[in-house]
Amino acid sequence: MGFVNPVDPNDPAPSLPGRNRLRLVMVGFALCFALIAGRAAQLSMLAPDVHRTARSDTYRSPRPDIVDRNGVLLATDIQIASLWANPRKIIDVEEAIELLTAVAPELDAKVLHKKLTKDRAFVWLKREVSPAQQRAIHNQGVPGVGFRNETVRVYPMGRLAAHTLGYVDVDSHGLSGMEKFLDDQGALYTASLSDPAQRASLPAQLSIDVRVQHALASEIQKAVDHFRAKAGAGVVLNAKTAEVLAMVSLPDFNPNKPKHAQEQIRMNRVTSGVYELGSVIKAVTFAMALDAGVTNLKGKYDARHPLVIGRARINDFHAQKRILTVPEVFLYSSNIGTARMALDVGLEGHQAFLRKVGLFERMITEIPEAAAPLLPKRWSKLATVTAAFGHGFAVQPLQGAAVTASLLNGGRLIRPTFLKREHDTVGGFAKQVIKPQTSEQMRYLFRLNAQKGTARKAAGEALGYRVGGKTGTAEKVVNGRYSKNHRLTSFIGGFPMEDPKYVVLVMLDEPKAVKGTFGYATSGWNAVPTAGKVISRIAPLLGVQPEFDEEELAKLAKLRAKDQRN
Amino acid sequence: MLKVFNGMLVVGLVISAFVLYSLEHSMRKHERHIASLKREISTEKETIKLLNAEWSYLIRPERLERLAAQHLGLRQSRPYQLVRREELTGMVSMRPTVEPSSGSGDLIGNILKEMQ
Numbered sequence: 001m002g003f004v005n006p007v008d009p010n011d012p013a014p015s016l017p018g019r020n021r022l023r024l025v026m027v028g029f030a031l032c033f034a035l036i037a038g039r040a041a042q043l044s045m046l047a048p049d050v051h052r053t054a055r056s057d058t059y060r061s062p063r064p065d066i067v068d069r070n071g072v073l074l075a076t077d078i079q080i081a082s083l084w085a086n087p088r089k090i091i092d093v094e095e096a097i098e099l100l101t102a103v104a105p106e107l108d109a110k111v112l113h114k115k116l117t118k119d120r121a122f123v124w125l126k127r128e129v130s131p132a133q134q135r136a137i138h139n140q141g142v143p144g145v146g147f148r149n150e151t152v153r154v155y156p157m158g159r160l161a162a163h164t165l166g167y168v169d170v171d172s173h174g175l176s177g178m179e180k181f182l183d184d185q186g187a188l189y190t191a192s193l194s195d196p197a198q199r200a201s202l203p204a205q206l207s208i209d210v211r212v213q214h215a216l217a218s219e220i221q222k223a224v225d226h227f228r229a230k231a232g233a234g235v236v237l238n239a240k241t242a243e244v245l246a247m248v249s250l251p252d253f254n255p256n257k258p259k260h261a262q263e264q265i266r267m268n269r270v271t272s273g274v275y276e277l278g279s280v281i282k283a284v285t286f287a288m289a290l291d292a293g294v295t296n297l298k299g300k301y302d303a304r305h306p307l308v309i310g311r312a313r314i315n316d317f318h319a320q321k322r323i324l325t326v327p328e329v330f331l332y333s334s335n336i337g338t339a340r341m342a343l344d345v346g347l348e349g350h351q352a353f354l355r356k357v358g359l360f361e362r363m364i365t366e367i368p369e370a371a372a373p374l375l376p377k378r379w380s381k382l383a384t385v386t387a388a389f390g391h392g393f394a395v396q397p398l399q400g401a402a403v404t405a406s407l408l409n410g411g412r413l414i415r416p417t418f419l420k421r422e423h424d425t426v427g428g429f430a431k432q433v434i435k436p437q438t439s440e441q442m443r444y445l446f447r448l449n450a451q452k453g454t455a456r457k458a459a460g461e462a463l464g465y466r467v468g469g470k471t472g473t474a475e476k477v478v479n480g481r482y483s484k485n486h487r488l489t490s491f492i493g494g495f496p497m498e499d500p501k502y503v504v505l506v507m508l509d510e511p512k513a514v515k516g517t518f519g520y521a522t523s524g525w526n527a528v529p530t531a532g533k534v535i536s537r538i539a540p541l542l543g544v545q546p547e548f549d550e551e552e553l554a555k556l557a558k559l560r561a562k563d564q565r566n
Numbered sequence: 567m568l569k570v571f572n573g574m575l576v577v578g579l580v581i582s583a584f585v586l587y588s589l590e591h592s593m594r595k596h597e598r599h600i601a602s603l604k605r606e607i608s609t610e611k612e613t614i615k616l617l618n619a620e621w622s623y624l625i626r627p628e629r630l631e632r633l634a635a636q637h638l639g640l641r642q643s644r645p646y647q648l649v650r651r652e653e654l655t656g657m658v659s660m661r662p663t664v665e666p667s668s669g670s671g672d673l674i675g676n677i678l679k680e681m682q
Contacts, residue, residue, distance in 0.1 A: 076619050076622075156623035157622060157623070214627035214628060463645045546648055560644070
């Protein structure tokens with residue numbers, strides 16, 4: 001408005017006041033665009049990070065695979081397609097049925113017809129369609145049918161180690177065994193395996209060895225069949241690390257079809273049942289007496305007469321009716337001798353020792369099914385006497401195996417585990433329960449019993465592997481009374497006895513006397529040879545070298561000759 | 567002057583629009599490619615899992631035992647079949663040995679002759 005810009009007098013164009021305004025607008029726009037461009041650049045550069053954090057909030061870690069100690073796959077998640085249909089969209093029902101049954105003959109035409117004529121928008125036709133079938137159905141191009149992928153937990157090894165693995169429900173929640181552990185107590189462990197960035201997780205590695213598991217399972221199955229037992233169970237434990245290499249309880253179930261898994265007969269006897277394991281408990285009494293110093297291997301016990309406590313009389317099964325030395329008490333499994341040993345230690349000492357080896361409390365491992373020991377209600381003199389040889393004192397077999405491992409491995413009690421454990425990390429868990437010298441005496445007694453005593457047949461089956469063991473035959477309580485005809489036989493032992501590496505426990509529930517056992521159904525005739533067979537199969541797998549003494553060499557030559565004849 | 571500047575801006579706009587569009591286009595192409603690769607990877611991973619499961623199903627010890635007995639006539643090993651490394655050397659020396667220096671010429675031929 002008549003104002004002349006004095007700053008720019010040389011400008012040929014007329015200096016209009018609008019010019020400055022224009023510049024202002026241009027600068028303003030330039031600033032705006034720069035801002036927008038800058039923000040756009042910032043967003044595009046930093047976007048991936050923002051994106052990723054937003055996604056990981058909704059990320060659910062996948063169920064880890066389960067592998068054995070050598071990396072063999074035991075459980076995994078796979079995607080399986082399921083066939084569904086929308087009946088409203090199917091034009092020709094008969095044609096669709098014809099096409100579908102041609103590819104999937106297991107589909108029932110009548111059921112299919114009923115499903116496809118319903119007035120609904122969604123019906124499942126078949127769960128778990130194989131990839132080949134899926135392709136074939138897809139290629140037929142039937143309108144109104146489709147597939148939906150579902151994650152299914154599969155156990156490729158089937159029944160093998162079913163009780164250790166457990167199983168999951170349809171929503172992939174662990175219901176028992178390690179599967180439950182991975183969800184509940186082991187959630188931290190599960191989380192440590194998963195890698196959210198990769199949307200994957202490392203497998204959970206168990207201490208189980210499938211080869212040992214199979215050997216144990218097949219031998220116990222054979223024994224259950226042969227001796228017509230109601231059930232059988234067994235454990236192989238690493239004596240130094242307390243890792244469970246195999247755990248079997250028969251009858252078992254197929255975790256892929258866990259419909260029957262809940263049945264009482266199929267329960268996991270090794271951890272969720274408690275049994276009067278005479279074999280284990282007697283060995284504990286011996287270790288206690290030797291460790292306390294109330295007797296030694298040269299000690300003697302009077303087993304001429306039954307032991308009378310109040311109105312109860314304690315008898316021996318293999319009655320010798322004479323004075324027995326300590327090794328003889330062990331060899332003949334004398335109830336009288338063992339009871340006297342416990343009495344020598346005293347009621348207080350007995351309880352204190354049982355508490356020390358953990359037999360008074362429920363043993364906790366990864367497997368959630370763990371039963372607490374069944375103890376005498378009142379710790380009287382009679383209770384100590386009967387508990388000394390295992391009457392009225394029931395524990396879970398796995399706990400018994402762990403305690404026996406501690407008696408043989410130099411006195412170190414270690415909580416068993418189903419996860420692979422590094423050898424050098426064991427020290428932290430171990431608790432010294434008996435002196436190493438006592439453990440040495442126990443090894444001597446176990447070995448002697450396998451050479452001359454009730455566990456002879458175990459050493460006979462496993463030539464060269466220096467087996468040592470203790471047997472137990474408990475009468476089962478039927479209708480509130482101990483029954484002579486319902487027995488629970490057990491064997492607990494280890495090998496090689498000079499430095500036990502593995503502990504084996506075998507238990508048979510109500511084995512019968514069969515041909516070849518001369519009417520006997522005690523442990524020495526069924527549980528013991530079964531354990532021997534197990535050891536002869538697993539020792540070469542576990543790298544234990546056989547060594548033979550004179551007697552064994554003779555037997556070996558006989559075996560060889562017999563093999564060559566066949 | 568302003569006209570030239572505006573003209574340059576328009577040309578610049580057109581060029582940048584073209585560049586932007588072609589960038590966008592190629593980016594979409596890459597994204598599609600990435601998505602298809604990701605799909606392929608996940609399919610492959612799924613297949614690997616399936617094959618692993620199948621492998622594990624095929625190496626069930628019970629099945630291997632049955633097949634080994636059926637087709638190879640293998641049985642459970644006996645303790646006398648296990649030999650230590652130290653013993654092995656002893657067993658080898660008990661076999662008739664051929665002195666390599668005794669014959670001349672074809673050493674392996676000599677050994678074969680000896681064996682016959």
